[in-house]
Amino acid sequence: MSAISDRQRQLELEPWTGPKRHYDIVKEGVIALVVVSVIVVACAALIGSPDVPALTFKGWATDQPQNFVATTVGELAGTTESAGYGGPYNANGDGQAIGPINPAKVVGVHIPIDTANDFVINPLRSQQQPQVVTDAINQWESATPYQRITWATNLDNALNDPNGANGDPSKVPNGDYGPVPNLATGLMLMAQSGALDGILPAPGQFYNADNTKQILFMGDGSYLDDAGTAYHLQGDQWGMMNETGNYPGQQWLMPFSFWYQLPIFNSDEESGLAATLTANGDIYILTIIGVLFLVFMLIPFIPGLRSIPRWIPVHRLIWRSYYRRG
Amino acid sequence: MATTLDSTDTRNWTSRLRRRAQADLPYEKLMPGTQPAYVASWIYVFGVLTLVSLGVVILTGTVLTLFGPTWWHTSSSGHFVNSLHFWSVQLFFLFMIIHLWGKFWMAAWRGRRARTWITGMIAFMVSVFAGLTGYVIQTNFDSQWVAFEAKDGLNAMGIGAFFNVANFGQMLMVHIFLLPAVVGLLVVLHVLWVRIRGVVPPIDADRVEAAVESEAAVDAEVVAP
Numbered sequence: 001m002s003a004i005s006d007r008q009r010q011l012e013l014e015p016w017t018g019p020k021r022h023y024d025i026v027k028e029g030v031i032a033l034v035v036v037s038v039i040v041v042a043c044a045a046l047i048g049s050p051d052v053p054a055l056t057f058k059g060w061a062t063d064q065p066q067n068f069v070a071t072t073v074g075e076l077a078g079t080t081e082s083a084g085y086g087g088p089y090n091a092n093g094d095g096q097a098i099g100p101i102n103p104a105k106v107v108g109v110h111i112p113i114d115t116a117n118d119f120v121i122n123p124l125r126s127q128q129q130p131q132v133v134t135d136a137i138n139q140w141e142s143a144t145p146y147q148r149i150t151w152a153t154n155l156d157n158a159l160n161d162p163n164g165a166n167g168d169p170s171k172v173p174n175g176d177y178g179p180v181p182n183l184a185t186g187l188m189l190m191a192q193s194g195a196l197d198g199i200l201p202a203p204g205q206f207y208n209a210d211n212t213k214q215i216l217f218m219g220d221g222s223y224l225d226d227a228g229t230a231y232h233l234q235g236d237q238w239g240m241m242n243e244t245g246n247y248p249g250q251q252w253l254m255p256f257s258f259w260y261q262l263p264i265f266n267s268d269e270e271s272g273l274a275a276t277l278t279a280n281g282d283i284y285i286l287t288i289i290g291v292l293f294l295v296f297m298l299i300p301f302i303p304g305l306r307s308i309p310r311w312i313p314v315h316r317l318i319w320r321s322y323y324r325r326g
Numbered sequence: 327m328a329t330t331l332d333s334t335d336t337r338n339w340t341s342r343l344r345r346r347a348q349a350d351l352p353y354e355k356l357m358p359g360t361q362p363a364y365v366a367s368w369i370y371v372f373g374v375l376t377l378v379s380l381g382v383v384i385l386t387g388t389v390l391t392l393f394g395p396t397w398w399h400t401s402s403s404g405h406f407v408n409s410l411h412f413w414s415v416q417l418f419f420l421f422m423i424i425h426l427w428g429k430f431w432m433a434a435w436r437g438r439r440a441r442t443w444i445t446g447m448i449a450f451m452v453s454v455f456a457g458l459t460g461y462v463i464q465t466n467f468d469s470q471w472v473a474f475e476a477k478d479g480l481n482a483m484g485i486g487a488f489f490n491v492a493n494f495g496q497m498l499m500v501h502i503f504l505l506p507a508v509v510g511l512l513v514v515l516h517v518l519w520v521r522i523r524g525v526v527p528p529i530d531a532d533r534v535e536a537a538v539e540s541e542a543a544v545d546a547e548v549v550a551p
Contacts, residue, residue, distance in 0.1 A: 007536070008531060020360040021361055021363045029374055036378045045409075050468065051466050052468065054467055087481065088487035096482035104486075111490060219474045240472055252457065297447040300435035300440035306433065315528060321367075
């Protein structure tokens with residue numbers, strides 16, 4: 001490939017003195033506005049836009065009461081995803097890392113979430129409860145942290161025993177569960193009544209504009225996940241690029257979603273490179289995207305890469321009428 | 327001796343700014359009546375299509391802002407305005423991505439036009455975040471799902487502590503004010519720099535111009551007595 005001539009550099013740097021054509025920038029803008037407006041109005045009128053109602057705790061506790069109870073027990077036992085998440089919610093997990101680099105740990109706890117208190121005890125405390133639930137709350141709060149965890153873990157293990165209850169609270173054998181069954185049942189009844197939806201984000205408060213607790217608690221169960229699967233929105237289904245119904249989603253996220261489809265970021269392995277990359281997939285993929293973006297943004301200054309448009313002559317097609325002059 | 331009030335005083339910031347603006351961007355450049363002849367491809371249309379789509383996005387978003395974030399769930403008019411917003415966003419990204427790739431294949435950063443390319447790239451990335459914040463403030467299932475999924479990536483990078491997609495209030499403010507303001511500013515800078523530097527000449531324009539000049543010289547010799 002020949003070097004760029006001084007004449008070419010001069011042409012690129014100085015105002016164009018070659019042949020010109022008429023150009024009406026205002027007219028072009030008005031025509032473009034009309035064309036875009038017509039397309040937008042036509043699509044809005046003929047196709048519309050998606051609006052699947054938000055899931056509720058009432059719906060979860062009514063449709064999947066066993067899962068709701070099991071998740072509540074997990075929040076008390078500290079075994080759910082949120083309970084062991086790590087930064088920015090709590091210090092109970094390490095978060096994702098690339099080798100020694102662990103941004104979540106460096107940033108620390110900024111949005112404190114204590115799943116037992118925030119998701120279960122405080123909402124129950126904020127409402128008048130049946131005596132059995134009030135007694136359960138009092139028993140829980142007067143117990144030592146060790147005793148609480150022991151009760152909740154006992155029930156959590158019994159509930160999730162595949163050879164025993166297998167998720168069904170009615171089949172849990174007798175055991176040392178303390179007040180946990182009554183707390184979980186009390187919260188389920190509260191959710192089924194619809195009260196939990198309004199109370200969970202800020203018990204006892206008038207205003208609320210932060211849904212972090214609701215999103216985390218609901219995500220710990222299977223209700224939200226099942227709905228995501230039903231609408232083909234899971235990460236390995238091109239996730240956030242999709243949309244409910246037959247509508248286009250965030251198509252512009254394709255370079256991001258692409259990486260989640262690769263087996264190495266989507267593996268069932270329990271050890272080795274694929275297991276590490278899958279467990280830390282978000283940080284690896286976002287780092288890759290960040291580096292690619294920087295390279296693309298700074299391409300004018302990167303020798304070799306900035307010459308790709310010269311080597312692959314798509315420009316011959318774009319400027320074909322101009323090149324015919326020569 | 328009386329002091330002369332000279333509008334060209336080099337110590338006057340306003341005068342200096344005005345002279346700089348007049349030199350770099352006279353009205354003939356800002357609103358040109360001609361363009362170089364090589365600006366003759368459909369690919370050039372996607373820049374202005376992106377701009378007007380952004381205008382429609384802002385206009386429809388403003389209507390949604392006036393009526394509040396849950397209006398469109400309960401009103402057919404609101405749902406229609408939401409649909410206008412939805413489709414203008416889809417077109418905005420479609421046109422912007424085509425525009426971006428078009429400029430890539432033109433190597434449009436040549437001739438000290440790198441800052442135009444960079445502001446365009448940053449505007450694209452900020453728009454992606456604007457789109458994300460729009461999805462999480464729809465107050466429907468989509469919002470729940472996108473917030474739940476997106477939080478993990480942001481938390482892994484340490485960003486989620488300050489940019490919490492599950493915090494509806496924060497996302498609403500960011501979506502309706504902060505990010506549109508940033509995108510708007512970037513777009514204004516981007517367009518002004520396009521007008522200041524002009525549209526980049528074609529790759530190998532030197533050969534075309536040399537061939538044309540050579541032909542013209544031969545014609546002149548033939549015509550000359």
